[in-house]
Amino acid sequence: MINPIQEQIAKRAAEEVQDGQIINLGIGIPTLVAKYVDNNNVFFHTENGMLGVVGVDEEDVDPNIVNAGKMPVGEAIGSSFFNSAESFGMIRGGHVDVAILGVLQVDEQARIANWAVPGKNIIGVGGAMDLLIGAKKVIVTMSHTSKDGKSKILKNCTFPITSTRSVDTIITELAVFRSVKGQLHLVELMPGVTLEQVQKSTEASFVNALK
Amino acid sequence: MKIYDSVEQALTCVKSGQTIMVGGFGLVGGPLTLIDALVELDVNNLTIISNNLGEKGKGLGKLLEQKKVKKAIGSYFTGNRDVGEAFQRGEIEIDLLPQGTLAESIRAGGAGIGGYYTKTSVGTDLAKGKETKMIDGEEYVFEKALKADVAIIRAHKADKLGNLVYYKTARNFNPLMATAASTVIVEVDELVEPGELNSDEIITPHLFVDRIILAKKILTREGVVEND
Numbered sequence: 001m002i003n004p005i006q007e008q009i010a011k012r013a014a015e016e017v018q019d020g021q022i023i024n025l026g027i028g029i030p031t032l033v034a035k036y037v038d039n040n041n042v043f044f045h046t047e048n049g050m051l052g053v054v055g056v057d058e059e060d061v062d063p064n065i066v067n068a069g070k071m072p073v074g075e076a077i078g079s080s081f082f083n084s085a086e087s088f089g090m091i092r093g094g095h096v097d098v099a100i101l102g103v104l105q106v107d108e109q110a111r112i113a114n115w116a117v118p119g120k121n122i123i124g125v126g127g128a129m130d131l132l133i134g135a136k137k138v139i140v141t142m143s144h145t146s147k148d149g150k151s152k153i154l155k156n157c158t159f160p161i162t163s164t165r166s167v168d169t170i171i172t173e174l175a176v177f178r179s180v181k182g183q184l185h186l187v188e189l190m191p192g193v194t195l196e197q198v199q200k201s202t203e204a205s206f207v208n209a210l211k
Numbered sequence: 212m213k214i215y216d217s218v219e220q221a222l223t224c225v226k227s228g229q230t231i232m233v234g235g236f237g238l239v240g241g242p243l244t245l246i247d248a249l250v251e252l253d254v255n256n257l258t259i260i261s262n263n264l265g266e267k268g269k270g271l272g273k274l275l276e277q278k279k280v281k282k283a284i285g286s287y288f289t290g291n292r293d294v295g296e297a298f299q300r301g302e303i304e305i306d307l308l309p310q311g312t313l314a315e316s317i318r319a320g321g322a323g324i325g326g327y328y329t330k331t332s333v334g335t336d337l338a339k340g341k342e343t344k345m346i347d348g349e350e351y352v353f354e355k356a357l358k359a360d361v362a363i364i365r366a367h368k369a370d371k372l373g374n375l376v377y378y379k380t381a382r383n384f385n386p387l388m389a390t391a392a393s394t395v396i397v398e399v400d401e402l403v404e405p406g407e408l409n410s411d412e413i414i415t416p417h418l419f420v421d422r423i424i425l426a427k428k429i430l431t432r433e434g435v436v437e438n439d
Contacts, residue, residue: 047310048236049383063239063430064381070237081379083386083414084236084262085318088311092331116336121295123288123305125337130311133330164334 005173008190009141011036013100013171016139018042022051024091024131026101027069029141033100043076045096047127049087052079068127091127091134099135101128101167103142105157108204110166110179112140113159122160132163144172144201151203153177153184174198177206185209213373214402214423218248221422224394225361227254228281232317232357232388233261233271234364237290240381242398243428243435245363246270250277258282260357262313262384264294278302284357286310307337312354314387319356321390321419326355362392365426366415369399370406373420374413381430382414389419396422400429400438 006029014036017023024045025031034044035055044053046067053067056074067073090096103114115129116122132138145151153170170177175198176188184206186198195210215221222245225231231249235241246265250273257280264283265272272291274280280297282304288294297303308316309331319327328351332338342353364385367378375397377385389395397420429438 046380048239048380050380061432062379063432065379066236066239070239075379081377081382083382084310084314084384085387088314092311092315092329121298122336123295123298123307124286124290125307125309126287127310129309129335129337130331133333134311160336162335 005143006032009143009171009173012176012190013139013141016169016171017098021097022095024096024099024135025067026099026131028102030100030102031067031069031071033141045087045090046073047084047087047091047130049082049084050079051082051090052076088127088130091130094134094136096131096135098137098139099131100139100141101131103140104152105159106140106142106153106167106170106204107157107161108153108155108184108206109182110168110170110177110184111157111161111164112167113157113161115162116160118159128162132165132167137169138165138167139169139171140167141171144174151201154203155205174201178209180207183207213421214371216424218244218424218427221245221396221424222248222252224396225249225252225254228256229254229360230258230260230358232359232362232364232392233259234362234383234385234388236262236380236383238270238430238435240365240377240383240385241270242363242365242396243270243430244398244424244426245396247428249363250274255279256281258284260284260313260317260359260388262286262310264288264291267291267293275303282306284308284313286313308354309337313357314384316354316357317384317387317391320358321387324356326353328353357391359388359392360394362388362395364388364395364397366397366399368401368403368408369397369420369423370403370408370417372405373397373417373423374405374408375399375415375420376408376412377414386415389415394421395419396424398424398426400426
């Protein structure tokens with residue numbers, strides 16, 4: 001099922017990808033990014049132990065080749081498999097260039113919350129915290145507001161944070177922000193979006209750095 | 212010696228109160244035959260170290276249903292709603308670790324390392340109560356190594372000495388757990404003669420492996436099926 005807003009965010013995130021990079025994609029919108037990256041010299045890493053992830057056609061699905069979201073994937077030429085400690089060594093050791101992640105909330109220092117909701121059982125974290133400390137660059141793809149219209153870009157996260165590290169870039173259906181010295185800078189409006197719309201939908205304060 | 216015809220015989224070393232490592236990332240690379248047999252054993256108070264704790268009523272989820280799990284150590288229990296509910300009722304303890312920490316702690320346990328410092332989880336709820344240390348101006352959290360009494364894992368092929376190779380993303384935690392338990396039981400899709408595996412491509416050398424069974428359950432496109 002194609003969700004045009006998610007596709008738009010994924011497409012914009014793909015523009016951030018640079019030749020030669022090693023990229024880890026999270027679950028949700030980030031997974032969609034791969035199909036907009038038209039470059040054979042970009043390599044996708046998945047933390048369950050594979051470098052060289054590509055899409056797979058239905059008839060070629062192998063149930064033992066999956067990504068971190070447990071979805072079937074294919075093997076690029078030159079792909080490799082490795083154990084979980086080596087895979088997280090790649091992440092924690094700073095060998096992965098970019099992590100593209102989904103989040104629940106972002107605060108005005110560009111710190112994210114994406115692993116737990118208060119009041120619910122906190123029983124899953126997966127690789128979120130490892131990617132935050134280890135990836136050289138972190139790009140967040142998210143819907144700007146929750147289903148009930150509340151801003152997800154807040155002064156302070158009300159959910160537990162994933163890391164004290166600020167992410168680098170935040171891409172929503174309304175705008176693109178970059179974090180500069182722990183401050184959010186609005187650098188781009190998505191097509192047809194006005195500054196007023198972004199202001200209205202953003203609780204966090206930000207610097208207007210539109211050109 | 213190492214090769215068992217009977218799954219039940221292979222699991223005779225499992226006792227109540229033990230710590231058991233279970234390989235796999237969900238169903239992928241999970242020792243499905245051994246898990247099903249483990250569930251049938253009359254043991255309790257187990258500590259399970261595994262990335263997930265199965266799905267509701269499936270795999271390791273059955274062990275939880277039967278109230279045989281005292282504690283679960285892993286990174287992602289969200290896929291099985293029973294885990295959260297059992298935790299709420301105070302029936303199980305949970306030690307939630309970032310997935311990289313889970314993997315590294317098992318690696319450390321198998322390599323004779325008592326613990327180590329990592330930046331992962333610094334400043335978050337998961338670092339609460341843990342020792343921290345500044346190293347070269349950056350804050351790190353201390354994580355203790357993990358070891359187990361028994362590990363049950365899956366490999367693709369074994370030779371009769373116990374050398375193992377894995378298949379694609381079914382490798383995941385399996386080679387790590389093979390190093391970190393007193394008794395390591397592996398189920399394999401195929402058993403071959405020594406010399407048939409390329410020595411350069413063996414991932415787990417036989418000194419880590421204690422018991423081998425042939426897998427009776429395999430993951431296919433149609434789901435888990437009996438392998439006769």
